[in-house]
Amino acid sequence: xxxxxxxxxxxxxxxxxxxxxxxxxxVQLLGQDDVATQVTGDIVVLAxxxxxxxxxxAQRGESLAGKVVVDITxxxxxxxxxxxxxxxxxxxxxxxxxxxxxSRVLKAFNTTFASxxxxxxxxxxxxxxxxxxxxxxxxxxxxxxITSGGLEAIDAxxxxxxxxxxxxxxxxxxxxxxxxxxxTGGFGIVAA
Amino acid sequence: xxxxxxxxxxxxxxxxxxxxxxxxxxVQLLGQDDVATQVTGDIVVLAxxxxxxxxxxAQRGESLAGKVVVDITxxxxxxxxxxxxxxxxxxxxxxxxxxxxxSRVLKAFNTTFASxxxxxxxxxxxxxxxxxxxxxxxxxxxxxxITSGGLEAIDAxxxxxxxxxxxxxxxxxxxxxxxxxxxTGGFGIVAA
Numbered sequence: 001x002x003x004x005x006x007x008x009x010x011x012x013x014x015x016x017x018x019x020x021x022x023x024x025x026x027v028q029l030l031g032q033d034d035v036a037t038q039v040t041g042d043i044v045v046l047a048x049x050x051x052x053x054x055x056x057x058a059q060r061g062e063s064l065a066g067k068v069v070v071d072i073t074x075x076x077x078x079x080x081x082x083x084x085x086x087x088x089x090x091x092x093x094x095x096x097x098x099x100x101x102x103s104r105v106l107k108a109f110n111t112t113f114a115s116x117x118x119x120x121x122x123x124x125x126x127x128x129x130x131x132x133x134x135x136x137x138x139x140x141x142x143x144x145x146i147t148s149g150g151l152e153a154i155d156a157x158x159x160x161x162x163x164x165x166x167x168x169x170x171x172x173x174x175x176x177x178x179x180x181x182x183x184t185g186g187f188g189i190v191a192a
Numbered sequence: 193x194x195x196x197x198x199x200x201x202x203x204x205x206x207x208x209x210x211x212x213x214x215x216x217x218x219v220q221l222l223g224q225d226d227v228a229t230q231v232t233g234d235i236v237v238l239a240x241x242x243x244x245x246x247x248x249x250a251q252r253g254e255s256l257a258g259k260v261v262v263d264i265t266x267x268x269x270x271x272x273x274x275x276x277x278x279x280x281x282x283x284x285x286x287x288x289x290x291x292x293x294x295s296r297v298l299k300a301f302n303t304t305f306a307s308x309x310x311x312x313x314x315x316x317x318x319x320x321x322x323x324x325x326x327x328x329x330x331x332x333x334x335x336x337x338i339t340s341g342g343l344e345a346i347d348a349x350x351x352x353x354x355x356x357x358x359x360x361x362x363x364x365x366x367x368x369x370x371x372x373x374x375x376t377g378g379f380g381i382v383a384a
Binding site for chain 1: 274275280281314315316317322346347348349350352353355356357359360362363366367370372373374376377378379380381382383384
């Protein structure tokens with residue numbers, strides 16, 4: 001069984017905690033401002049909005065050494081809904097990985113709306129979490145947590161693919177914001 | 193009813209022709225090398241691989257003035273499967289639009305594998321075509337062709353969103369190439 005620390009108690013943090021709980025894993029759920037509490041998880045999920053990431057890294061960066069760190073952010077410009085706020089061609093995950101050279105950083109959960117994580121389905125499909133990262137073992141451990149919680153997980157490739165995952169998350173958010181899809185729907189993945 | 197010219201007789205060209213045919217529209221299906229035949233469609237689908245686009249534009253660019261031109265390409269580097277061959281942050285569609293200032297250029301069909309276009313479904317879901325472009329009327333006309341052929345269509349936003357559609361197409365191809373999903377599957381869209 002894995003032990004996760006989830007920083008951020010919003011919809012996404014709660015939904016990811018519930019998935020891990022369904023899989024029989026233990027979860028430490030920390031508020032973003034609860035900086036006095038040391039993270040105890042081997043997997044640390046940064047479930048805060050992208051603009052809060054830099055503060056979390058400044059507060060907790062050293063304590064994340066040796067851990068699997070999961071970035072779930074969609075770094076949209078929420079004023080324009082027309083671009084991301086990370087450098088063209090890069091990703092929030094690449095920035096976080098550069099800031100945490102002692103951690104094994106993954107991208108995951110940014111292409112699944114909170115409701116589809118909580119429910120475990122998107123429409124008739126089982127919710128599938130796409131995971132990108134350069135550490136195969138870390139991806140496998142996270143995939144195990146996800147599948148034990150009743151969801152599907154797919155290894156989407158190297159950390160470089162975080163760019164594409166953020167593009168998917170971006171487009172999905174704009175489709176929902178423009179009422180082309182519901183916040184309870186989104187991209188499902190048909191594997192076969 | 194619309195009249196389409198489809199340049200390219202591969203799996204994608206044939207599948208798009210079939211969708212239009214199911215909707216009662218007329219289709220002129222042209223081989224890439226059939227340069228002697230004038231395009232007659234009001235909607236012209238460039239159903240050739242990305243590396244062949246520049247030749248098609250050189251041969252037919254002037255005759256595409258005033259028409260709706262649909263780019264379906266996924267400009268992958270097929271040697272590495274690790275990047276696109278268009279400039280970072282841009283898209284094949286943006287390049288085509290720049291080359292065809294008299295045409296109304298759309299991105300569509302690049303996020304749906306040929307088999308899901310031909311079948312009309314991806315798993316249990318109706319196949320959904322995402323359309324990006326700056327001309328609302330052109331998007332509406334193409335969406336009408338698609339929905340009359342039994343598929344779903346979603347307006348994915350401005351031409352700038354072609355970058356995100358190409359990121360989705362890129363990731364979907366790498367997932368299939370790595371056998372994470374089948375070429376008969378892929379991303380489905382749950383609207384509600």
